Amino acid sequence: MTPEQFRSNGHALIDWIANYIEGVERYPVNSRAQPGDIRASLPEHPPMAAEPFADVLADLDRVVMPGITHWQHPRFFAYFPANNGYASILGELAAAGLGVQGMSWVTSPACTELETLMMDWMQEALALPDRFRSTDARGGGVIQGSASEATLVSILAARWRATNGAVNTTGDTSKLVAYATAQAHSSIEKGLRLAGIGTAHLRIVAHDNSFAMVPADFASLVDADRLAGLVPFWVCGTVGTTSSMAFDPIGAIGDTARQNSIWLHVDAAMSGIAALAPEYRWVNEGLELADSYCTNPHKWMGVNFDCDLFYTADRAALLGALSILPEYLRSAAAESGAAIDYRDWQIPLGRRFRALKLWFTIRDGGIGEAIEMIRAHVSLTQDLATWVAADDRFEIVAPHPLNLLCLRLVAGDAATDALIAAANDTGVALFTRTVLDGKVACRVSVGGRATGQLDVRAAWQLLQDVAG
Ligand SMILES: *Cc1c(COP(=O)(O)O)cnc(C)c1O
Numbered sequence: 001m002t003p004e005q006f007r008s009n010g011h012a013l014i015d016w017i018a019n020y021i022e023g024v025e026r027y028p029v030n031s032r033a034q035p036g037d038i039r040a041s042l043p044e045h046p047p048m049a050a051e052p053f054a055d056v057l058a059d060l061d062r063v064v065m066p067g068i069t070h071w072q073h074p075r076f077f078a079y080f081p082a083n084n085g086y087a088s089i090l091g092e093l094a095a096a097g098l099g100v101q102g103m104s105w106v107t108s109p110a111c112t113e114l115e116t117l118m119m120d121w122m123q124e125a126l127a128l129p130d131r132f133r134s135t136d137a138r139g140g141g142v143i144q145g146s147a148s149e150a151t152l153v154s155i156l157a158a159r160w161r162a163t164n165g166a167v168n169t170t171g172d173t174s175k176l177v178a179y180a181t182a183q184a185h186s187s188i189e190k191g192l193r194l195a196g197i198g199t200a201h202l203r204i205v206a207h208d209n210s211f212a213m214v215p216a217d218f219a220s221l222v223d224a225d226r227l228a229g230l231v232p233f234w235v236c237g238t239v240g241t242t243s244s245m246a247f248d249p250i251g252a253i254g255d256t257a258r259q260n261s262i263w264l265h266v267d268a269a270m271s272g273i274a275a276l277a278p279e280y281r282w283v284n285e286g287l288e289l290a291d292s293y294c295t296n297p298h299k300w301m302g303v304n305f306d307c308d309l310f311y312t313a314d315r316a317a318l319l320g321a322l323s324i325l326p327e328y329l330r331s332a333a334a335e336s337g338a339a340i341d342y343r344d345w346q347i348p349l350g351r352r353f354r355a356l357k358l359w360f361t362i363r364d365g366g367i368g369e370a371i372e373m374i375r376a377h378v379s380l381t382q383d384l385a386t387w388v389a390a391d392d393r394f395e396i397v398a399p400h401p402l403n404l405l406c407l408r409l410v411a412g413d414a415a416t417d418a419l420i421a422a423a424n425d426t427g428v429a430l431f432t433r434t435v436l437d438g439k440v441a442c443r444v445s446v447g448g449r450a451t452g453q454l455d456v457r458a459a460w461q462l463l464q465d466v467a468g
Helices: 003-022 053-067 086-098 109-125 147-162 186-194 215-227 250-259 271-276 278-284 315-322 355-389 413-426 453-467
Strands: 140-144 176-181 202-205 231-238 263-267 292-295 308-312 394-396 404-409 432-436 439-445
Touching: 003 053, 003 086, 086 355, 109 140, 109 308, 109 355, 140 147, 147 176, 147 186, 147 231, 147 263, 147 292, 147 308, 147 315, 176 186, 176 215, 186 202, 202 215, 215 231, 215 250, 231 250, 250 263, 271 278, 271 292, 271 355, 308 315, 355 394, 355 404, 355 453, 404 413, 413 432, 413 439, 413 453
Parallel strands: 176 202, 176 231, 231 263, 263 292
Antiparallel strands: 140 308, 292 308, 394 404, 404 439, 432 439
């Protein structure tokens, strides 16, 4: 592709993207493809000869689109959102255009310094504790690909601290024990497996009828493990669980964690972003006790996947666990302590210039645009809750202070399963099934950038219609 072809193909692609986003409502929300359909519509072998870009673009429509579930659709109420935004898409494009690999400060100083500034901007915008700022010698933040990676690096830092670094050489994790509720994200068990702790050393702490951790149960499990000669080392408190958006009492968990030198990680992947709006800053309760924290602009802020903000108040432990310094990566800037090498804050060595899409998004809409979106989603969810409560065929099964509503049919599990299947089958809207303390529920996650009142009304109409 020549530069001239790049210009014209690029313009064509930008038009294609804008047309797609503008017209996304014309598609059924979920893909109708059967396994194997997409591959079967493409040649089995790569072409030896060049093909025109126009053909590739045409195949995007012909082959790829039928295999797309439309996450940007305003009636996508499934999972949690993965919003993009025009400014973010352009930031992504700029990152690809620059093509830098920002593993170290010296490999592109702007890549590191813009990221550090974005982490500090977001610390301020979210009103997070100052100990997470990069200007605090002991703390700081970094963009991870996902909350799952944030969980893993948090476990690794905690593991390093609990063993005074010995784990790096001995690999001995046999005494370490971790804690979370059954409502916590699956990445916690995965992270513990990866870190050599193992599922058998994950204690499942009781939750109450709002699906939040019972701190007294956490304290007694810790006592029992200590008595048994084990080393409680890591606890995850969740701010907005995936299944029902429950809020663990972080302050109370943090008190026990402090008393027992346990690393407190707070997973606020979805709901942490709510703190952009001052009236929702209660989601930050107890964070001054957290050793690490994460939240995802790629869910609720219009920054396209992947962009997870990971903060720690103990960067020494993180670096202790993750820094590796072969000769070819040495630099005077890093050795003087004047520069950050983010490769030591994450699992991979290489890293993309992800700060650009956050920077573009914040500058394009200000923090104010995200706040407006958050407020609108919360308000729409509360409207929906009022409508659901007025229909005696339905019941609401979990508290819903923000933008997730979990409902079910009073008629029971089989009826609720049939409701979800029938609703999703229409392609008009998309919901996710969950099970809360043994009961099937339909999650309605109101988080699409383009989702408005008509969409929430349509979703409710659909649920009422298929409820029969
Ligand atoms: C979505 C979610 C995750 C996983 O986020 P990724 O960034 O996709 O890994 C983890 N924890 C909670 C509470 C979530 O809602």
